[in-house]
């Protein structure tokens with residue numbers, strides 16, 4: 001949805017007004033964040049390690065902050081996929097949740113999140129414990145999708161992430177289309193209500 005207040009007002013412009021105002025792009029680094037959190041006994045599951053849902057909440061929080069910063073306003077979680085838990089997270093771990101915009105479409109953004117843990121009782125480098133990819137959609141005051149600035153990758157790693165995100169996007173949409181089509185066919189055959 002285009003904000004009509006962005007269209008120039010006053011005397012008619014002799015030049016044709018573009019139907020879609022151009023939004024300047026933003027570099028990846030402008031919205032990249034790291035959210036750090038110490039895991040406590042309140043975060044554990046029955047096995048005594050940290051509950052996966054606690055990590056997912058932190059991932060969603062970090063991705064939401066990036067999406068809001070990049071798009072300059074509210075953005076909602078549209079999809080979350082490839083949430084991978086690579087190592088258990090333990091009480092006392094200092095988690096660093098690192099998030100950045102990998103890719104932008106018209107109104108949606110893919111946010112990549114990497115979670116690393118510093119163990120309180122181990123020396124050595126922080127260990128990667130989880131990763132995820134989330135689709136956020138920027139919305140206006142009515143909850144309708146609104147345009148986002150294009151992300152401008154700055155490094156080779158950013159460019160690789162952009163290309164990988166494009167592959168995931170293609171697969172996500174193809175999978176969704178295929179499932180909708182299958183359901184339509186089954187409904188047409190009267191196989192389900």
Ligand SMILES: CC(C)(COP(=O)(O)OP(=O)(O)OC[C@H]1O[C@@H](n2cnc3c(N)ncnc32)[C@H](O)[C@@H]1OP(=O)(O)O)[C@@H](O)C(=O)NCCC(=O)NCCS
Nearest residue numbers: 076077078079104105106107108109135137139143145172
């Ligand atoms: C996300 C939401 C705004 C999308 O609304 P919609 O009417 O389906 O919007 P559209 O079909 O126009 O899609 C908007 C964009 O999202 C993308 N999108 C929507 N669903 C998607 C999905 N499951 N996977 C990937 N992308 C998706 C579309 O491809 C489109 O991207 P583009 O504009 O960059 O090309 C709407 O579904 C919503 O409000 N969902 C609830 C969100 C929420 O409350 N999240 C918090 C969880 S409690």
